[in-house]
Amino acid sequence: MLYPELFKQLEAVRWDMDRDIPWQSFDATKLSDEQAQTIKMNAITEWAALPATEMFLRDNRDDSDFSAFMSIWFFEEQKHSLVLMEYLRRFRPELAPTEKELHEIRFEFDPAPALETLMLHFCGEIRLNHWYRRAAEWHTEPVIKQIYSTLSQDEARHGGAYLRYMKRAIGKFGNEAKVAFAKVGVLMASARRTAQALHPTNLHVNKTLFPNDTIQSRLPNPEWLEHWLDKQINFDAVWESKVVDRILHNMSLLMDRSFKSVQELNRYRKEVTALAGAPAAPSAA
Numbered sequence: 001m002l003y004p005e006l007f008k009q010l011e012a013v014r015w016d017m018d019r020d021i022p023w024q025s026f027d028a029t030k031l032s033d034e035q036a037q038t039i040k041m042n043a044i045t046e047w048a049a050l051p052a053t054e055m056f057l058r059d060n061r062d063d064s065d066f067s068a069f070m071s072i073w074f075f076e077e078q079k080h081s082l083v084l085m086e087y088l089r090r091f092r093p094e095l096a097p098t099e100k101e102l103h104e105i106r107f108e109f110d111p112a113p114a115l116e117t118l119m120l121h122f123c124g125e126i127r128l129n130h131w132y133r134r135a136a137e138w139h140t141e142p143v144i145k146q147i148y149s150t151l152s153q154d155e156a157r158h159g160g161a162y163l164r165y166m167k168r169a170i171g172k173f174g175n176e177a178k179v180a181f182a183k184v185g186v187l188m189a190s191a192r193r194t195a196q197a198l199h200p201t202n203l204h205v206n207k208t209l210f211p212n213d214t215i216q217s218r219l220p221n222p223e224w225l226e227h228w229l230d231k232q233i234n235f236d237a238v239w240e241s242k243v244v245d246r247i248l249h250n251m252s253l254l255m256d257r258s259f260k261s262v263q264e265l266n267r268y269r270k271e272v273t274a275l276a277g278a279p280a281a282p283s284a285a
Contacts, residue, residue, distance in 0.1 A: 002168065003068040006161050010072055013157070015150055017083055022146055026091055031141040036092045038232060039144065041224040042135075043084035047102045048201050048215040049077030052121070055109040055205075059117065066165055073158060080151050087144060105218045109205040115169055115180035118162060123188035124200045125159035126246045128152070130239055131229070138233040159250075166254060175276040178255060182269035189247045189262045197229055 015021075053074040060066050081102075088096040132152035139145045169177040188198050201215035202225060212218060216225050229235040248259045259265045 001065040001068075002161075002164050003065050003072075006069055006164065007072060010076070010157060010161070014076070017079070017086065020150070021083065022143055023090065025146075026143045027141055028091065031091065031144070034232070035139055035141070035144070036088070036095055037221075038135075038224070038228050039084050039088060039092075040095045040097055041219055041221060041228070043081050043088065044097050044101055044105060044219055045201055045215060045225070046077060046081035046084065047097075048105050049074055049081070051106050051109060051215075052077075052200065055112075055117070059111055059114050063114075069161065069165070073161070076154055076158070080154065083147055083151075087147060091143075101220055105215050107206060107209065107213070107218070110207060112205075113180060115173070115177050116184050118166060118169065119181045119184035120188065120200055120203075122159055122162040122166060122250075123184065123198075123247055125155045125162060126250075127188075127197075127199050127243050129155040129159065130243050130246075131233070131235060134233045134235055134239055163250060163254070170254065175272050178272045179269065179276050181251070181254065182265060182272060185247055185251050186262055186266045186269055189244045189265065197225055199225075201225075 053070050056070050057067055085096055129152050132148045132155060136145050136148035136152065139148060166177070166181060170181075190198070204210055204213050206213035216222055244262065248261070248265060251265055252258050255268065257268065259268065
């Protein structure tokens with residue numbers, strides 16, 4: 001089981017909201033209304049760990065190890081939302097999310113293949129790590145800069161934990177896991193070709209609620225994410241290439257094969273899909 005070891009590792013580096021956030025360094029002259037509004041939207045988005053955890057527990061009932069790990073992931077992700085709300089409560093209380101606004105993004109996700117969902121969220125952690133690093137650079141107020149740096153480090157550790165479960169899955173399921181990971185990897189590393197940011201909170205997850213079935217679509221400002229990325233933190237092609245490079249690097253480690261481009265990963269996906277071929281169908285039935 002991975003959960004006991006991951007618990008110890010993450011417990012050893014867990015930050016404390018009172019001791020490790022320099023609240024006393026707040027400088028009101030360096031926080032604009034525009035910046036404060038983005039913190040509210042981000043706080044609500046982070047609350048999406050709640051429906052995501054409900055999805056993970058439902059779709060991984062046969063995996064108690066991974067389900068137990070959700071206790072760590074859920075706690076730390078909800079703390080991200082909480083620390084952003086605490087920042088607003090202290091310094092911009094009129095912008096603190098309401099319970100109704102938070103509850104609006106709690107809805108049921110359609111069942112999905114567990115391996116593909118695992119890879120999707122692994123890539124999501126990589127992307128968030130880079131988004132938050134860029135947000136820390138964009139912000140000018142010292143406390144929120146520190147908060148975003150802290151959150152980015154958490155996301156990197158979560159990605160590492162997911163990678164451990166992905167390695168375990170390849171040992172258990174072989175080519176079936178490789179196909180799932182390569183398929184989603186190609187999708188999530190191809191963000192340059194899509195109109196919207198490729199992140200779990202921006203993907204459609206409930207057919208009956210379409211088109212109001214993404215986390216972002218249920219925010220008070222559904223257009224927030226794209227504006228934040230394109231016009232505010234300026235998550236440009238240079239930063240996007242860093243995300244792609246990290247996905248390809250980790251896929252290379254996972255598959256024991258070097259991928260220098262999304263095209264190479266896609267060719268591998270086709271190869272391993274062909275290898276999975278006939279044996280995969282009966283086992284999935």
